[in-house]
Amino acid sequence: MAFKIVSQTVTEVEDRDPNLYVQRAEDFLKKRKYTDALHAMDKAIEYSPHNKKNKYIFEKIKVYEAIGINSEAIEFIEKHIYSQYRYLSLEDFYRVLNVLNKNNAKNIKDILSFNQIPVVLITISRASTDTSRDKLIQFAQFFKESQQYTDALECISVIEDKYKEDVDSYLLKAQIFRDKNLYNEAISYYEKAASLPLAKEAVFIEIVHFFLQQKQNNGAIKWIDKGLKKFPNNLELLYLKTELLMKDEKYDVAISVLDSILSYRPSEAKAIYLKGKFMMRWVSISVHINILKRHRN
Incomplete structure (x- = not known):
């Protein structure tokens, strides 16, 4: 009895695990088979999930880094540099720039500028x-x-x-x-x-000085008050406020600010000195006003 022979076609199933191709690329590098290593990385990128493409693109850039000089490196990096800048840490992105430098890319500035980097x-x-x-x-x-x-x-x-x-x-x-x-x-x-x-306090102090330099005393007072709301015992802000109040001849308010300093720092020398100075001026002005009133009467 004769047996009927059925023809069969055997197909090889290609492995689609990108990590396998990364491993192959590393093996090719050890053997200095650079073209094969780059081809393996192309496969890794091709088979990688969309949300992990950048990871395998960087793996290929690392292959270029290991090779040193390769005519295709600049074109490949230029194509992917925007996404790599967004994806990589700054330390790793420096490696990308180093590959461009090693390959004597003359237009690195233009590449970065074009890609808004x-x-x-x-x-x-x-x-x-x-x-x-x-x-x-x-x-x-x-x-x-x-x-x-x-x-x-x-x-x-x-x-x-x-x-x-x-x-x-x-x-x-x-x-x-x-x-x-x-x-x-x-x-x-x-x-x-x-x-x-x-x-910190220094931020508010700098803003106050900015407004003072612009001769915008109202803006300065506003930012002093904002700073004091957050840092109520900041001496520099309190002294700045007393100076501005004195310039506006608001002596009673200025003295009340100094009193607030002395309430928690009774031996604060500057506050004691300024209070005495302002009190003398306030008294002098009050006496002058009373004299004027008498003359009018």
Whole structure:
């Protein structure tokens, strides 16, 4: 009896686990099979879930980093640099910039600018590997003091992108706009800084001095009162208030402010001195007013 032979087609099922291809890429790198390593990473990216694409894109950039020089690296990074900046920590993004540098990319500034990434990252990444928030604040302050305002503002935008907006970033923006004589913008950021729970006394004091420099005494008094609402015993704010009250010839109110200081700091020398000085002036003015009244009568 003859057996009937049935033809069968056997197909190989391709593994779609992206991590498998990352492992293969690492193995190829060890063997210096760079083309195969890059091809394996293309597969990893292809098979990765949409919400994890950036993770595997960065893995491929790390392969380029390991290779050193590769003609395709710049084009690949340029295609994905915007999403990588948003996805990566600043420390890892510095690695992306280093790959561009290693491959002698001549237009890194243009690449960053086109993708709305702060160009100042080129400067600060080359100056320091420290990506902490405090280091970025130092860079921003340096640029501000050097009147490199564009770099300072871009540095602050990096802080806000990679960390978050806070008192320091708002205050630095306010100072930059103040120095550029853009007073409305400065006031806007001063207000934002003061509105945050972590705003310290120094924030309110700086705002008060800003208004005094603009000869806006009413604005200064308003911010003194805001500061005292949060820090009722701050001596600098209290003394600033007494000075402004005296300029407005509100001697009785000024003396009451000094009395409030002396109620909890009875030996406060400055308050004692000013109270004596203001009392003498107040008495002198009162006597002068009474003399005028008598002459009129």
